[in-house]
Amino acid sequence: MATMNDVARLAGVSASTVSYALTGVRPVSEATRERVRVAMDQLGYRPNALARGLASNRTRILALLFPAIERGLGGTALEFVTAAAETAREHGCHLVLWPTGDDEVGETHELVHQGLVDGLVVMEVKLDDPRVDLLRSTATPFTLIGRTARPDGLPYCDIDFELTVRGALDHLSGLGHEHIALLSHSEASLAAGYGPTVRVQKAFEQQTSERGLPALVRHCDESADAGRAVAADLFRTHPEVTALVTMNDDATFGAVAEIVEGGRDVPGEVSVLSVVSSPRVGALSHPRLTTMAAPGAELGRLGVESVITRVEQGDSPVVRELIPCRLDAQATTGPAPGTHAHTPPGTP
Amino acid sequence: MATMNDVARLAGVSASTVSYALTGVRPVSEATRERVRVAMDQLGYRPNALARGLASNRTRILALLFPAIERGLGGTALEFVTAAAETAREHGCHLVLWPTGDDEVGETHELVHQGLVDGLVVMEVKLDDPRVDLLRSTATPFTLIGRTARPDGLPYCDIDFELTVRGALDHLSGLGHEHIALLSHSEASLAAGYGPTVRVQKAFEQQTSERGLPALVRHCDESADAGRAVAADLFRTHPEVTALVTMNDDATFGAVAEIVEGGRDVPGEVSVLSVVSSPRVGALSHPRLTTMAAPGAELGRLGVESVITRVEQGDSPVVRELIPCRLDAQATTGPAPGTHAHTPPGTP
Incomplete structure (x- = not known):
């Protein structure tokens, strides 16, 4: 495995210059930074996020946890994911989609303890959801999209x-x-x-x-x-x-x-x-x-904002929000046979 | 930030016992391991993948890099992602979906240098794709789903x-x-x-x-x-x-x-x-x-297997595979008007 010293040697600079180039702690010329970058690329040296994560306990990565990827990311889920990814980006974070298989509790446990992510957004929540029991007992901030049967005290947003x-x-x-x-x-x-x-x-x-x-x-x-x-x-x-x-x-x-x-x-x-x-x-x-x-986009935005707030201010108030679906009246609904048409309430 | 010593103190064990419990280097009783786990949860201590990643230069995480999440993960892409995630799991790895925004090259650069992933599968490849130019110059193993205009020497699988x-x-x-x-x-x-x-x-x-x-x-x-x-x-x-x-x-x-x-x-x-x-x-x-x-499932499997092979054996031969789509003749194709029906070739 390549070390920072190997990078320094190949780039023809000192190890502290490599460190400065990576951390920005002291100014380094663009040309030097480029030499360091090329040397890192050639050696496959990958230090920063891991090292930074260990040092600061922040990776600026959020995971969107979802089981049953087979059901797909059509319509709703897609708008949701798009808005969630955008919101994370606006806050200088990156959202990754973390699919889980049959052992969703084990995989959630592993994810939380790997220390790769600052917080979690949990999709496809069940009324009785062992992932939520697990997350309640950890210090990793999370927000549910959906809610359990008794979501008292949990941060969630869901459809009304x-x-x-x-x-x-x-x-x-x-x-x-x-x-x-x-x-x-x-x-x-x-x-x-x-x-x-x-x-x-x-x-x-x-x-x-x-x-x-x-x-x-x-x-x-x-x-x-x-x-x-x-x-x-x-x-x-x-x-x-x-x-x-x-x-x-x-x-x-x-x-x-x-x-x-x-x-x-x-x-x-x-x-x-x-x-x-x-x-x-x-x-x-x-x-x-x-x-x-x-309301996929609204839920995606709310969910990520809630997690980021909790990452940044551990004691922030818990988000609980329910949003109804919106009617888009098109061609498959009309007056019941044998009735005279009313103007249906809710039609724009 | 909680340290391993804090965990040890709370669990009532020595720091090396915490380390053994995490690494499995020496046997630790189930009861002790459980105490360590509870203490880690309470303190929000998250060491392993980061520390292990630094120590071994392996995180067992693969990223599926895709721009333009707006286009969604319907039909094909969905089968692809499902098969890719399953294949990674079979090899003891985890596949995360890594959406990129407008600055896809910058985000790819950051991902590669963060050291979070062992390898990359790249989706939505363009004929002239700056992400591929970037990846060619790094040591991180990758496989393209799709191919550039001149994919000589690159690992790819694609539709024929x-x-x-x-x-x-x-x-x-x-x-x-x-x-x-x-x-x-x-x-x-x-x-x-x-x-x-x-x-x-x-x-x-x-x-x-x-x-x-x-x-x-x-x-x-x-x-x-x-x-x-x-x-x-x-x-x-x-x-x-x-x-x-x-x-x-x-x-x-x-x-x-x-x-x-x-x-x-x-x-x-x-x-x-x-x-x-x-x-x-x-x-x-x-x-x-x-x-x-x-052939979404085939491409997902091939792409992940190719990356894992390259992660494990750096000098493995490069995969290049083209697979055609398969006909599923249903109700929207029939004889041209005014012609007598032939049996179309390719009909099962």
Whole structure:
């Protein structure tokens, strides 16, 4: 392994000059700095962040921890990551995406104890999340995107699922729909206690009941084919349904295809409203999907700012923020069959 | 900043016991190790990877370097990242995603000299890519996914765009199509020298010319709306076109919607074949898209294996591999209007 002395020898300068060139502690001419840089490159010498990290206990690197990369970084997650990376950069930090595999607790433990990062943003939080228990017991600042069942005292920002479901039902009720089904994420995500799946279902059941409407909920794997199958079964067993609230992007595309191919007009006979989605994803559908857009960019910005504040001021107040999805009314929602059109609340 | 001595004091053990517990150099009882772990957690002491990295010059972390996170990690890139992360894990390494902003060269330079990573996988390679010039001059092992205009001596794996275009044209020619247009990525990506955009266009122009067919190429921004606009203009000015080869997922959805809404049947009057895509993306379309699937998983695995081999054996032979996309014939390609159906070559 090359040492700083090797670099100094190759560059034809003293070791302290190398150190000054790296740390900026004393001025060094641009030409000398360039010679040092070339020598470092040739020798593969890589000292700074490690050494600086040891000396200052700061690396200016934040990790975005997320399991289940298989689910992808489409729509929402993508806006989220983009905004998070930008926010980190504005604060002179770098955000890295840290995928974890089956042993997510072990990998989180390793990450925290490696000392590579100043703080963590945790995605895909479950109601009962062992990663959060682990992080509670360490000194590394973190913020959750999502929240556990009892997030008291934890810093988090999340989607306001109750308000989101309220917005969806207001939009559809305003259009005269009385038989509204929810097409949600998979049974597996419910069983795993994935926050959005549990919270949206609970809000949907509560709010349809308050409105005196039946609460029809279907779970669906995260694929277009699964969406086709679930929609086919739903309309066979419940032909009275005139509106679908969906939260499952890939499945929504399959469901719309199945409804149209099954001879039902969208939105003439069936309205479809996709929540926790985005206008970009909606534009891929034909007819263009009415969506309620997840506040990905806001959550990314809030999450990173919260962590950086906690890195810099250990005792800063804890962020807790809920933001609802925003309605983008497009071509897949319309008046319920046999009703006269109202102006739905929430339409711009 | 907490020191190893602070940890030792809090845990009630000697500093060398802390060191043994961390390094495994001498056996330490499970109970002692647990006391050390708890003390480290309480004090926020984070020594190992940094210290180990300095001592061994190995961190077992690989970075996947990619600019332009805005473009997302849909279809292809996602399979790629998943396979790359899995492969790293199988080798006892961790893959982090390292997004870069506008100053991609500066950020790459910083990453290499921070000493945080053992090696790099570089995505979104341009024909003339200053990041590659930088990396050529350093000792950090890397592999390109994609390749520059003159990749002699560089380790890379990439899509075989010539064979991919040949497969697409064989499929469509076999169905009797003689007026085939290419709907590609944006002018901006062409101007930036983005490899796939340049190489697919060149192969398309060469191979249509060899077959005595006109070469109609349209560039299109990466959105469904842009796809609609470009398709509308294309069929207004070139109503003789009966087949589209597309390489631009979001735009393809818009183009199909525009063609159908414009009164042309797909595939009765216009066939659409999306290359460098995936069956998962194809399933979101209605009718289901015929795609040529990018070898994302293979490239992810090859890229990481190549870097790890170079990290472990500095003088290992350089990997250079090209893999074509695979045809998945679905519902958007069919016989050209007025021709009798042949069995298209390449159909499973």
